[in-house]
Amino acid sequence: MNDADAALDDAALDDADAALDGNAIAGLLASVFGADMTMAVGTCGSCGAVSVVAELVVYLTELGAVVRCRSCESVLMVFVSIRGITCVDLMGLASLT
Amino acid sequence: MAGTAVRGRLTWQTVTVGTVMDETPQVRTLALSVPDWPGHRAGQHVDIRLTADDGYQAERAYSIASAPGEPLAITVERLDNGEVSPYLTQDAQPGDEFEVRGPVGGYFVWEPDTGGPLLLAAGGSGVVPLHAILRHRARTGSTVPVKLLYSSRSWEDVIYSSELDFPANGVEVIYTLTRSQPRAWKGYARRVDEQMLAEVAWPAGQGPLAYVCGPTSFVESVATGLVGLGYPAGRVKTERFGATGQ
Amino acid sequence: MSPISRGFHRKREEAPAGRVPPGQYVTRDFPVLSAGPTPHTPLSGWSFSITGGRETKSWTWDEFRALPTDTLTKDIHCVTRWSKLDTTWQGVSLDVLLGMVEYESRYALAFSDGGYTTNLPVADLLGGQAWVAFNYEGAPLGAEHGGPARLLVPHLYFWKSAKWVRGLRLRDTDEPGFWENYGYHIYGDPWREQRYAGD
Numbered sequence: 306m307n308d309a310d311a312a313l314d315d316a317a318l319d320d321a322d323a324a325l326d327g328n329a330i331a332g333l334l335a336s337v338f339g340a341d342m343t344m345a346v347g348t349c350g351s352c353g354a355v356s357v358v359a360e361l362v363v364y365l366t367e368l369g370a371v372v373r374c375r376s377c378e379s380v381l382m383v384f385v386s387i388r389g390i391t392c393v394d395l396m397g398l399a400s401l402t
Numbered sequence: 403m404a405g406t407a408v409r410g411r412l413t414w415q416t417v418t419v420g421t422v423m424d425e426t427p428q429v430r431t432l433a434l435s436v437p438d439w440p441g442h443r444a445g446q447h448v449d450i451r452l453t454a455d456d457g458y459q460a461e462r463a464y465s466i467a468s469a470p471g472e473p474l475a476i477t478v479e480r481l482d483n484g485e486v487s488p489y490l491t492q493d494a495q496p497g498d499e500f501e502v503r504g505p506v507g508g509y510f511v512w513e514p515d516t517g518g519p520l521l522l523a524a525g526g527s528g529v530v531p532l533h534a535i536l537r538h539r540a541r542t543g544s545t546v547p548v549k550l551l552y553s554s555r556s557w558e559d560v561i562y563s564s565e566l567d568f569p570a571n572g573v574e575v576i577y578t579l580t581r582s583q584p585r586a587w588k589g590y591a592r593r594v595d596e597q598m599l600a601e602v603a604w605p606a607g608q609g610p611l612a613y614v615c616g617p618t619s620f621v622e623s624v625a626t627g628l629v630g631l632g633y634p635a636g637r638v639k640t641e642r643f644g645a646t647g648q
Numbered sequence: 649m650s651p652i653s654r655g656f657h658r659k660r661e662e663a664p665a666g667r668v669p670p671g672q673y674v675t676r677d678f679p680v681l682s683a684g685p686t687p688h689t690p691l692s693g694w695s696f697s698i699t700g701g702r703e704t705k706s707w708t709w710d711e712f713r714a715l716p717t718d719t720l721t722k723d724i725h726c727v728t729r730w731s732k733l734d735t736t737w738q739g740v741s742l743d744v745l746l747g748m749v750e751y752e753s754r755y756a757l758a759f760s761d762g763g764y765t766t767n768l769p770v771a772d773l774l775g776g777q778a779w780v781a782f783n784y785e786g787a788p789l790g791a792e793h794g795g796p797a798r799l800l801v802p803h804l805y806f807w808k809s810a811k812w813v814r815g816l817r818l819r820d821t822d823e824p825g826f827w828e829n830y831g832y833h834i835y836g837d838p839w840r841e842q843r844y845a846g847d
Contacts, residue, residue: 323682323792324618326642329463331506332449336412343509359509360640366681367728368807368827378685380763385830387844392831416651452653459650460658483677489656499651 327358350399351379414501430491444538445511448504465530469537479527510641518546525616555581599627606632618642669838672731687761700818701751722802725838739781742773753818761812765825805836
């Protein structure tokens with residue numbers, strides 16, 4: 306594969322690379338919940354899929370962090386920091402233990 | 403002391419840059435001095451926060467490069483359009499201050515009694531937490547067999563090459579160079595695919611444990627490939643770095 | 649108090665005075681901020697619909713592209729403080745689209761592939777203030793920037809310019825959309841720095 310092909314491949318991959326996982330918000334979760342949450346088990350309220358938080362899909366936008374189910378892509382958690390206060394919405398989860 | 407340690411993990415602490423070392427033209431390791439560092443586990447990361455004199459703050463996560471028991475160090479890859487990585491890899495000098503939160507992460511961690519055999523798969527700077535795992539293994543005298551499959555754009559982009567060229571007993575390093583290769587290169591020269599995994603990975607029957615770290619597309623491709631080779635999904639641990647993540 | 653990281657500053661470009669709303673800085677980058685996976689709706693399956701009027705009105709891609717278009721150059725302002733000047737777009741004005749619908753509602757909820765929503769007063773969609781844009785800088789809008797078509801409402805913070813837009817639901821009350829629900833301002837005027845609820 307030559308440089309040009311590789312560069313095009315990289316550009317396509319960059320788009321796919323926007324999605325991270327629960328590891329990326331480990332610090333945020335710890336500051337909100339008071340403990341490491343990457344091994345906490347979440348159940349999707351839409352499709353019932355069960356996953357450790359570390360393996361959920363995370364989108365880090367400058368407006369907030371959006372956590373989605375890896376199976377059905379439903380929004381499970383949203384974290385928004387406004388004026389130094391972090392607002393957490395867990396309504397997409399059926400449970401988090 | 404335990405209370406202090408817990409607090410330190412959850413709140414921002416001031417760190418001072420100690421020594422800096424360029425690993426490659428794009429990558430630098432920074433030793434960080436933290437007054438009450440509670441120690442860390444191999445595979446964990448820290449959140450770093452920079453503050454400009456107008457109050458603007460930027461936060462990023464970086465994997466810890468050093469092993470438990472060693473002083474805190476992070477390895478940062480400079481992204482051309484980045485905001486934090488150019489500062490950390492080019493501007494930050496010994497004595498400069500910023501903030502750290504952590505260590506964090508209880509999922510992508512390895513201890514000797516976690517066992518193996520281990521398959522470590524690194525895409526680019528994804529090698530950083532896996533390097534901490536390798537150093538921890540060496541420091542504890544663990545004999546768990548390890549294969550590190552390390553995908554890098556070119557030989558010049560390989561991080562920690564001086565250490566990886568002399569792996570410890572029981573550690574095998576397999577490189578694949580995806581963009582350019584040195585003359586007379588006889589190793590893999592393409593992105594990791596199922597065929598390469600089939601040739602490199604421990605057979606599923608040996609009960610291996612995999613740690614896969616790098617850009618999301620790399621992690622998805624490798625994790626899917628390993629599951630396809632019979633690795634139980636629960637034995638494949640993943641940590642995704644975005645293109646802009648670090 | 650956080651220590652100052654010596655020599656650290658955000659990337660910024662110079663801008664003519666008065667050109668940039670308060671609290672913003674200029675960038676040449678075009679950051680991609682996505683709250684979800686990039687949708688890839690084939691044009692054969694794409695439609696834009698306006699519901700909540702006397703009748704639902706819907707356009708296929710071909711019908712949409714047969715409508716008159718505007719080419720425009722605008723500054724865009726993100727609530728996260730970056731502004732990008734002189735961005736050029738081509739799109740169909742909401743004056744054209746809403747002009748083909750009978751309605752009485754004063755509010756709209758824009759909705760997108762992937763589930764994103766944002767709310768706007770209908771008045772802010774009219775009068776040459778809003779478009780459904782399909783070209784950016786002379787080329788078809790890339791999927792990562794909201795293509796095949798996104799809402800473009802440059803006089804409000806850019807989170808209102810919904811990517812992958814598929815239509816409007818006209819309503820009698822102003823109901824918050826996705827980010828508005830989490831504390832971002834219900835209206836979002838950059839010149840009055842309406843970033844968060846209560847500003």
